[in-house]
Amino acid sequence: RRPRAPLTAHRLTVAYDGFTALDDVGLTLAPGTVTAVVGPNGAGKSTLFHCLSGTLRPGSGHVEFDGQDITRRPAHARTRLGIARTFQQLAVFESLSVADNVRVGAEQGRTRDPGSVTRALRLTGLDTAGLRDRPAADLPTGTLRRVELARALAGDPYVLLLDEPAAGLDSAEAERLSRMLAALAAEGMALLVVEHDLDLVATVADTVHVLTAGRITDSGPPDAVLARAAHAAGGSRAAGEV
Ligand code: ADP
Ligand code: MG
Numbered sequence: 001r002r003p004r005a006p007l008t009a010h011r012l013t014v015a016y017d018g019f020t021a022l023d024d025v026g027l028t029l030a031p032g033t034v035t036a037v038v039g040p041n042g043a044g045k046s047t048l049f050h051c052l053s054g055t056l057r058p059g060s061g062h063v064e065f066d067g068q069d070i071t072r073r074p075a076h077a078r079t080r081l082g083i084a085r086t087f088q089q090l091a092v093f094e095s096l097s098v099a100d101n102v103r104v105g106a107e108q109g110r111t112r113d114p115g116s117v118t119r120a121l122r123l124t125g126l127d128t129a130g131l132r133d134r135p136a137a138d139l140p141t142g143t144l145r146r147v148e149l150a151r152a153l154a155g156d157p158y159v160l161l162l163d164e165p166a167a168g169l170d171s172a173e174a175e176r177l178s179r180m181l182a183a184l185a186a187e188g189m190a191l192l193v194v195e196h197d198l199d200l201v202a203t204v205a206d207t208v209h210v211l212t213a214g215r216i217t218d219s220g221p222p223d224a225v226l227a228r229a230a231h232a233a234g235g236s237r238a239a240g241e242v
Pocket of ligand 2: 045046047088
């Protein structure tokens with residue numbers, strides 16, 4: 001059974017020692033769509049990501065998935081429910097082979113189906129004899145990012161959360177990633193991509209939210225958000241503000 005209900009965040013607020021990193025933020029991740037959150041460093045993107053993946057409890061607000069309040073569920077329980085994530089700092093076991101890293105993801109996931117390992121390796125282009133059995137320690141960053149993605153997919157998630165998935169990728173690898181994400185959304189998965197680069201997400205996102213100093217300051221289809229961002233930049237230059 002696929003959940004028809006989205007993952008939703010309502011009025012999330014997070015403060016670190018009195019500094020408000022996230023201020024009344026809400027969003028919806030609907031099945032079959034790609035949602036992007038963009039914003040400069042320090043805007044609160046990772047803080048929002050941690051609230052959704054379960055590594056941080058918000059000071060107020062809540063997170064719902066498939067009709068349940070999961071605000072207080074820890075990260076591993078959310079993984080079991082079908083909310084998978086990748087890590088900005090790669091979390092690959094260097095001594096394990098590519099396939100064994102992906103098996104770990106299957107064991108932690110929703111279905112615990114060994115067959116999903118093969119499928120995840122195929123989806124990420126890691127199902128070649130030369131790659132499958134290589135120790136992860138030997139692999140370049142672009143390939144490790146695919147191992148990380150395959151590990152998350154091997155849990156058969158309904159929702160996939162990606163924090164800066166294009167960091168360290170060249171433009172060909174970033175394009176390949178965009179195509180993979182579009183294919184996953186087309187199969188009904190709900191995706192969230194957190195990125196600082198608006199142009200990069202423009203090709204793949206259905207909806208973009210702009211996070212500025214902890215608040216969502218603009219939302220909409222990427223074309224409209226990009227146009228408003230360009231207009232705002234042009235306007236401030238015309239006013240001599242930079
Ligand atoms: P982004 O991912 O958009 O770069 P973060 O969510 O990492 O932003 O950080 C948002 C703000 O919160 C930044 O000002 C950052 O310095 C601060 N911050 C993040 N994590 C912590 C923490 N554990 N303790 C104190 N301040 C933090
Ligand atoms: Mg971050």
